[in-house]
Amino acid sequence: MTFKTLLTVTGPNQGGSDLKLAASLCEQVDAHLSVLVLELAAPPSGGEYAAIVSPAWLEERQAELKRLKKRISEVADFLSKSAVSSDLSDDYPDVAWADEVVGRRARYADLTILGPDLLASDTLKGKVIQGALFSSGKPLLLVPDGAQPTLKPKRILVAWDARIESSRAVRESLDMLKGAEEVRLIMVDPIEDEFHHGAEPGADAATYLARHGVKITVERLPSSNHSVADVLRQHAIDVAADLLVMGAYGHSRLRERIFGGVTKSMLENSSLPVLMAR
Incomplete structure (x- = not known):
């Protein structure tokens, strides 16, 4: 957009x-x-x-x-x-x-x-x-305190979980993704079945983005007993990302309020700008 x-x-x-x-x-x-x-x-x-x-x-x-x-x-x-x-x-x-x-x-x-x-x-x-x-x-x-926001980011992380919320976030940020020098599609502990990520996690999403001219790389990361939010935050630091794109509230607000979730964690503690869509 x-x-x-x-x-x-x-x-x-x-x-x-x-x-x-x-x-x-x-x-x-x-x-x-x-x-x-x-x-x-x-x-x-x-x-x-x-x-x-x-x-x-x-x-x-x-x-x-x-x-x-x-x-x-x-x-x-x-x-x-x-x-x-x-x-x-x-x-x-x-x-x-x-x-x-x-x-x-x-x-x-x-x-x-x-x-x-x-x-x-x-x-x-x-x-x-x-x-x-x-x-x-x-x-x-x-835009958290201390972050340097831009609507023309060079390096973007896309948190992909194959839910409709992730798809909406990708669509809403498509112009930025096309203009970036590097886009990394990140999946944490992806499930390989037809109800989740498919036989090759990230392949369909990467193909879709590539057709739009996005310079896309797929990365599958293990959580290693860390939360998904912590894995995303650390990876953003490791690759010096300018922006994180993610879907929001893939679970209900009540469940996130009680049990926590990636959205809730990012809203409370983020070190870089985050674009969210639902």
């Missing part, structure tokens, strides 16, 4: 680093920057009745709206001085509905960017991830 519109989400307690990051990525690929400013509305502590009669709750809402207005002004000022084309929207949803708000906005972008500031915000981070992955049908790019 060609990325022509990038979305980033910001809140009242965040600085300007994520905005600068998203703008710089837009400049790389001549894309439009869409910014969504969110203030999450705290629910009344005593239920719906308290919402009507509680002066403290009303004062809290006024304070939240004031913070939102201030943040909108800050972002508008930043965008007015930026060289990239942009648009700005805002919302004040209840916490329970924030992911739907993000998802609806992300449907009109090609990629949602999650920078270090957003990743440090526990509540807002979770809502943006859920909205982008489950309510938009579009990919997201995770």
Whole structure:
């Protein structure tokens, strides 16, 4: 996919680093920057009745709206001085509905960017991830603190497990894969049967990518009693990868929350940019 519109989400307690990051990525690929400013509305502590009669709750809402207005002004000022084309929207949803708000906005972008500031915000981070992955049908790019993101990576790892989520991630990143100098299709402990990777794990995926002109290498790695996420992270370091491409939530969110999983681990601890799709 060609990325022509990038979305980033910001809140009242965040600085300007994520905005600068998203703008710089837009400049790389001549894309439009869409910014969504969110203030999450705290629910009344005593239920719906308290919402009507509680002066403290009303004062809290006024304070939240004031913070939102201030943040909108800050972002508008930043965008007015930026060289990239942009648009700005805002919302004040209840916490329970924030992911739907993000998802609806992300449907009109090609990629949602999650920078270090957003990743440090526990509540807002979770809502943006859920909205982008489950309510938009579009990919997201995770940029951890200290990483050097680019939408023109030279060396890419593709975490391949033959699930539909992996296939979506490959499709969404196809333009980057075609432009890379080196792409490694990584499988950890691949299962050789017709319900998983087939008789020759990675062969079908490599053939598909090669037809698109991707310079592809297939690697099958043993886990050796390490988690799949740890194997991927270490291999990314070993080959100095610029980007990891992977499918997200091949298992249910509930199972990942209880037992853990590759997606959950990467969301919590990654040393390089990760493009995820579902």
